[in-house]
Amino acid sequence: MQQFINGLSLGSSYALLGIGVTLVWGVLGILTFAHAQTMTIGAYAALITLDRGYPVIVGVIAGLVVAGLFSGLMDLALFTPLRRKRAPEFAFVIVTIGVSQISDAFEASRTRSQTLPFPRKGFPVEPLTLLGRNVPRLSLVMLVTSVIVMAMLGYWLHRTKSGTAVRAVAYSRDTGELLGINSKWIFASCFFISGTLAALAGIFLAASSGQLSHSSNDAILLLAFAVIVLGGMGSIRGAIVGGLLLGLVSVYATVYVSSVFREAVAMLTILVVLVVRPSGLFGEKATTRV
Amino acid sequence: MIKIEDLVVRYGAVVALRGISIEVEAGEAVSVIGPNGAGKTSLMRCLAGLIKPSAGSIMLDAQRIGGKAAHIVSRQGVVLVPEGRAILAPLSVKQNLQMGGYNQPKAEVKASIDDMIALFPVLGRRLDSAGGLLSGGEQQMLAIARGLMAKPRLLMLDEPSMGLAPKVVDNILDALRLVAGLGTSILLAEQNASLALDITERAYVLVNGEIVASGAAAEVGEDLLERYLS
Ligand SMILES: Nc1ncnc2c1ncn2[C@@H]1O[C@H](COP(=O)(O)OP(=O)(O)OP(=O)(O)O)[C@@H](O)[C@H]1O
Numbered sequence A: 001m002q003q004f005i006n007g008l009s010l011g012s013s014y015a016l017l018g019i020g021v022t023l024v025w026g027v028l029g030i031l032t033f034a035h036a037q038t039m040t041i042g043a044y045a046a047l048i049t050l051d052r053g054y055p056v057i058v059g060v061i062a063g064l065v066v067a068g069l070f071s072g073l074m075d076l077a078l079f080t081p082l083r084r085k086r087a088p089e090f091a092f093v094i095v096t097i098g099v100s101q102i103s104d105a106f107e108a109s110r111t112r113s114q115t116l117p118f119p120r121k122g123f124p125v126e127p128l129t130l131l132g133r134n135v136p137r138l139s140l141v142m143l144v145t146s147v148i149v150m151a152m153l154g155y156w157l158h159r160t161k162s163g164t165a166v167r168a169v170a171y172s173r174d175t176g177e178l179l180g181i182n183s184k185w186i187f188a189s190c191f192f193i194s195g196t197l198a199a200l201a202g203i204f205l206a207a208s209s210g211q212l213s214h215s216s217n218d219a220i221l222l223l224a225f226a227v228i229v230l231g232g233m234g235s236i237r238g239a240i241v242g243g244l245l246l247g248l249v250s251v252y253a254t255v256y257v258s259s260v261f262r263e264a265v266a267m268l269t270i271l272v273v274l275v276v277r278p279s280g281l282f283g284e285k286a287t288t289r290v
Numbered sequence B: 001m002i003k004i005e006d007l008v009v010r011y012g013a014v015v016a017l018r019g020i021s022i023e024v025e026a027g028e029a030v031s032v033i034g035p036n037g038a039g040k041t042s043l044m045r046c047l048a049g050l051i052k053p054s055a056g057s058i059m060l061d062a063q064r065i066g067g068k069a070a071h072i073v074s075r076q077g078v079v080l081v082p083e084g085r086a087i088l089a090p091l092s093v094k095q096n097l098q099m100g101g102y103n104q105p106k107a108e109v110k111a112s113i114d115d116m117i118a119l120f121p122v123l124g125r126r127l128d129s130a131g132g133l134l135s136g137g138e139q140q141m142l143a144i145a146r147g148l149m150a151k152p153r154l155l156m157l158d159e160p161s162m163g164l165a166p167k168v169v170d171n172i173l174d175a176l177r178l179v180a181g182l183g184t185s186i187l188l189a190e191q192n193a194s195l196a197l198d199i200t201e202r203a204y205v206l207v208n209g210e211i212v213a214s215g216a217a218a219e220v221g222e223d224l225l226e227r228y229l230s
């Protein structure tokens, strides 16, 4: 039970990341290698705010806003001109790698490459007794928050006007523009939301481990990509299920095999799924990404 | 209402439009007739703001719209029903229509959807189907209805008859006559000359990126007949 909750909560942060990547990928058709750094920046912003003694909720909001702005401004400043020139997709990928390296170097120099303790005061870290067992309360909060966020995202994309406009632009930017939709803002807002999702995952992970460094999330980028491949490239639903599954597998692998094999077992799961279903769990046609 | 002067469109070294001038008055229905590769789609996409003109001007009344972004041109009331329909396949028919009215007030979108169902009753029966599941004819009706949702001043249509059965084409032409009758200006790009001349008052003949003939539909029709028969 406890491992199950732990797995789901780790999985929900993978899912949040996966959704964030899927959201911009669904719209733009590119992979954002800057995602791990966005996550780290969000967590740092929260850390700095919390260190100043602000309450947890303020720290979380600061993290979300800073990471969202980082991501949204990256789109406006770098990708908008590239899109205007109809640059090839690969150019975008290179730019995201560049952004990620630069911000990594910046964070490394700012923190002198040290691992900082992440203030957990105010986070719901003490265990909770559920059905006679101890369950880490933070894991539960993480899981519930993620589920709420994912439900909100689904509602937004499918039931609201602006969400529908995102899906319209995702399907065809030209058609969206012909219908009077300002695609530039659609892109920027998707990047913003993607950034906030990354920050949420980053803060959760930092709070559960109690520490943060500039390279904390490097390995996670690969996992985020793995999540979306597992889920079926570009499907939001797939990213959620893929993330949860990967979280469970990672936790059970740590408990029953060894933490050394944690990533390896996760990757093995992906290989097995892909061999059986090459298009992933929820693989759809490439045209219906969101 | 819209005045195009010496418009040039290039794709790198390829010149698609070689300085053409076209005018559409308020309430007028005008066609641009031309064979494959004449430059019809280039003209439509350029007017809609999807591609930038290399030279020349596009004026909507006193406003210069040449070179503006497509969503701005659309908001000004110049709306394109693109070649190949461009239905948003994963969105429902209703959502396609709603997106057509993206810049309209909510209450008007509701009323306009009812109008569109009256214009094309088929759509009313398919409101919740995914747009991609409609037949070609139904998709063309949806594309036109979606364009009308924006309450355009000028409705531009790029080969609406392409690949459709004659009966469906008739259906669509009737709808366009109705729309024109209500005062919306129409600019129709067609390969099918007789069809275009049937519903427009004036026509331009576009060949190889140049206007080779223009005038009242009847005259242009005779002109074309002579050319093809002699
Ligand atoms: N994206 C593009 N890149 C390069 N050349 C293009 C492009 N689009 C069109 N062209 C060229 O421009 C010319 C005009 O093409 P356009 O599509 O405007 O013609 P059209 O009249 O719409 O033809 P059709 O009846 O086949 O739709 C053609 O020679 C075409 O090859």
Ligand SMILES: [Mg+2]
Pocket (backbone or CB within 6 Å): B040, B041, B042, B083, B158, B159
């Ligand atoms: Mg064409």
